[in-house]
Amino acid sequence: xxxxxxxxxxxxxxxxxxxxxxxxxxxxxxxxxxxxxxxxxxxxxxxxxxxxxxxxxxxxxxxxxxxxxxxxxxxxxxxxxxxxxxxxxxxxxxxxxxxxxxxxxxxxxxxxxxxxxxxxxxxxxxxxxxxxxxxxxxxxxxxxxxxxxxxxxxxxxxxxxxxxxxxxxxxxxxxxxxxxxxxxxxxxxxxxxxxxxxxxxxxxxxxxxxxxxxxxxxxxxxxxxxxxxxxxxxxxxxxxxxxxxxxxxxxxxxxxxxxxxxxxxxxxxxxxxxxxxxxxxxxxxxxxxxxxxxxxxxxxxxxxxxxxxxxxxxxxxxxxxxxxxxxxxxxxxxxxxxxxxxxxxxxxxxxxxxxxxxxxxxxxxxxxxxx
Numbered sequence: 001x002x003x004x005x006x007x008x009x010x011x012x013x014x015x016x017x018x019x020x021x022x023x024x025x026x027x028x029x030x031x032x033x034x035x036x037x038x039x040x041x042x043x044x045x046x047x048x049x050x051x052x053x054x055x056x057x058x059x060x061x062x063x064x065x066x067x068x069x070x071x072x073x074x075x076x077x078x079x080x081x082x083x084x085x086x087x088x089x090x091x092x093x094x095x096x097x098x099x100x101x102x103x104x105x106x107x108x109x110x111x112x113x114x115x116x117x118x119x120x121x122x123x124x125x126x127x128x129x130x131x132x133x134x135x136x137x138x139x140x141x142x143x144x145x146x147x148x149x150x151x152x153x154x155x156x157x158x159x160x161x162x163x164x165x166x167x168x169x170x171x172x173x174x175x176x177x178x179x180x181x182x183x184x185x186x187x188x189x190x191x192x193x194x195x196x197x198x199x200x201x202x203x204x205x206x207x208x209x210x211x212x213x214x215x216x217x218x219x220x221x222x223x224x225x226x227x228x229x230x231x232x233x234x235x236x237x238x239x240x241x242x243x244x245x246x247x248x249x250x251x252x253x254x255x256x257x258x259x260x261x262x263x264x265x266x267x268x269x270x271x272x273x274x275x276x277x278x279x280x281x282x283x284x285x286x287x288x289x290x291x292x293x294x295x296x297x298x299x300x301x302x303x304x305x306x307x308x309x310x311x312x313x314x315x316x317x318x319x320x321x322x323x324x325x326x327x328x329x330x331x332x333x334x335x336x337x338x339x340x341x342x343x344x345x346x347x348x349x350x351x352x353x354x355x356x357x358x359x360x361x362x363x364x365x366x367x368x369x370x371x
Contacts, residue, residue, distance in 0.1 A: 005217070007370050008368070010212070011213075016359065018186065028067040046081060086184060101204055120297075121172070137153070137304070163232065164232065176214065188361070193264070193337055218240055248282075251290040252281075252282050254300055270357060271341065289365075290366070292360075
């Protein structure tokens with residue numbers, strides 16, 4: 001009998017998903033905007049075109065924007081001067097405008113890194129474990145490094161080191177890549193509780209209705225007598241075997257909190273309707289769950305998340321110690337005070353362009369099937 005189980009996983013996007021690669025693309029240097037689409041330059045082709053014998057011409061070309069080298073007839077999706085062409089366009093055409101690039105392979109095919117999904121699964125498990133064990137947070141449990149603040153807490157829940165960590169038994173692979181045509185341009189904004197919108201943020205993102213396929217492996221050998229003889233004692237195997245139900249419970253809790261957050265905002269009708277639809281999927285069985293991934297998931301997608309809201313004194317200390325609040329914050333003020341949302345544009349009766357709040361980012365349906 002095999003000592004592991006392989007699962008085929010299909011992840012269906014409900015809202016756009018942005019997994020960033022850390023690069024900011026510059027308008028007119030990395031991409032152009034034309035005919036309602038965004039044209040991503042092929043840098044190597046443009047550089048090859050600048051190889052000339054005339055030194056003065058080479059100097060002029062070296063200080064010329066790539067977009068200035070093109071004629072209107074060059075804007076053809078089959079022209080190899082472009083790596084890919086996306087529907088939609090960033091709102092800003094100011095000098096130095098930036099577009100956050102989507103995570104892709106060397107062929108410009110976007111895919112989901114397994115680490116992104118595994119991190120979200122780990123957060124749900126930590127939320128469940130904290131609740132099940134009725135743990136109490138002490139501020140001295142947290143490290144001074146903001147990126148590893150909950151490291152000691154996670155070790156108390158999952159294992160004292162990487163070798164003893166429960167999640168060692170869960171291997172999450174990268175998804176198969178998909179076509180660049182599955183990407184879109186997302187115009188995002190920071191939305192406050194009062195309905196005010198912050199500075200625009202432009203993103204490449206995978207479109208809703210995109211399906212990503214990957215493989216997950218549950219290594220049962222790490223729970224066997226053989227492993228115990230080797231002093232490997234992973235605990236709470238049942239958590240991994242009930243992973244879909246645990247993640248779904250956490251997601252439903254988050255959906256209800258998000259629904260309550262958006263309801264008082266007058267212009268958030270589409271967001272409220274989406275969360276109302278998601279809230280109707282409380283029971284999805286043992287092989288399906290909802291999960292939110294990537295950029296824009298917010299504070300409550302982090303380790304412990306909403307558990308800290310039940311301990312306001314500890315929460316206030318965490319906010320102060322790690323300087324999480326922006327601007328002035330009074331004691332007792334709700335936290336966080338904003339969300340990141342996708343916005344669209346429509347014209348009113350007077351022909352003026354108005355922004356509409358459309359969707360949160362990164363909500364997905366996960367379906368697993370054991371081989």
